[in-house]
Amino acid sequence: MPKVTNREFNPNFSKALDIESLISAPLVAVSKANVVMAQGQTRFLLEYCFKKNGESYEPILIQMALTKPVIDPGKAAVKAVAASAPGVMPVVEAVEATPAIPQSMQMVTTHFTLPLLTIVPLNSLAVEKVNIDFDMEITSVASKPSGSANESNNTITDRKAQLYGKVSDSGSNSERGSANQSKTLNKIKINLNAATLPLPAGVLTIIDIYTKSIQAVPTENKPEN
Amino acid sequence: MIAQSQNIPCPVCSTGIPFDTKQLMMGVQFACPNCAASVGLAPESKELVQETMEKLEAAKGKTSK
Numbered sequence: 001m002p003k004v005t006n007r008e009f010n011p012n013f014s015k016a017l018d019i020e021s022l023i024s025a026p027l028v029a030v031s032k033a034n035v036v037m038a039q040g041q042t043r044f045l046l047e048y049c050f051k052k053n054g055e056s057y058e059p060i061l062i063q064m065a066l067t068k069p070v071i072d073p074g075k076a077a078v079k080a081v082a083a084s085a086p087g088v089m090p091v092v093e094a095v096e097a098t099p100a101i102p103q104s105m106q107m108v109t110t111h112f113t114l115p116l117l118t119i120v121p122l123n124s125l126a127v128e129k130v131n132i133d134f135d136m137e138i139t140s141v142a143s144k145p146s147g148s149a150n151e152s153n154n155t156i157t158d159r160k161a162q163l164y165g166k167v168s169d170s171g172s173n174s175e176r177g178s179a180n181q182s183k184t185l186n187k188i189k190i191n192l193n194a195a196t197l198p199l200p201a202g203v204l205t206i207i208d209i210y211t212k213s214i215q216a217v218p219t220e221n222k223p224e225n
Numbered sequence: 226m227i228a229q230s231q232n233i234p235c236p237v238c239s240t241g242i243p244f245d246t247k248q249l250m251m252g253v254q255f256a257c258p259n260c261a262a263s264v265g266l267a268p269e270s271k272e273l274v275q276e277t278m279e280k281l282e283a284a285k286g287k288t289s290k
């Protein structure tokens with residue numbers, strides 16, 4: 001799992017922080033990491049899975065082998081011998097005392113081309129799963145006016161609760177407090193789960209188009225005999 | 226890190242054939258779950274796929290730093 005450092009997520013563990021920032025910072029970091037990786041994927045695709053041909057990019061193709069069983073028609077145990085001289089009836093000569101070769105199953109290998117990008121496991125460049133698990137100690141509760149409050153003379157304005165806390169370090173309780181804050185020493189457990197983003201739709205479409213293109217009839221290798 | 230399952234459509238019957246690129250490079254043939262066909266990497270392309278996979282690993286390493 002790639003480690004991601006984010007300049008904005010630089011927690012000072014001794015300082016109480018706005019809980020929203022504490023929770024969102026690692027998620028923002030993951031999202032940024034996915035952006036970096038998506039850019040990396042595109043660069044990788046263009047650099048190694050395509051070759052530039054003038055203004056356009058052409059996919060690099062690889063050879064694949066397709067093995068399938070085919071039924072070989074039976075062969076007679078006798079073969080005709082050409083006439084020794086014009087006008088002379090050709091004779092049929094017994095080859096061996098074995099019976100006619102029955103129908104048989106043969107494995108025939110044919111080749112087809114496939115764009116390299118369809119077999120490169122690009123998905124594994126994305127963040128698979130993020131688990132962020134920490135205890136948080138609520139150091140204070142403050143309230144602030146909510147954004148929708150109107151600027152009238154009305155003294156009753158909407159206020160929104162805002163929690164401040166710090167990442168808990170086993171049992172030490174903070175004594176921080178200030179005006180407009182009620183001191184609480186409650187702990188909350190925060191467990192965040194973020195799942196992987198799938199490949200960007202554009203990349204998926206490109207892979208899909210090229211994958212489907214192999215359904216064209218493969219060029220069959222002529223049997224040796 | 227496990228790559229998500231990959232599929233290539235069977236050239237004979239279009240059914241998706243699950244495969245793994247690393248095993249493909251080792252010469253493993255993957256059988257179609259629907260018909261008797263199987264697909265594998267042709268030896269002439271092995272080197273190219275190997276190089277690309279090495280570059281992919283390098284790219285992953287770069288991203289994780």
Ligand SMILES: [Zn+2]
Nearest residue numbers: 235238257260
């Ligand atoms: Zn098939």
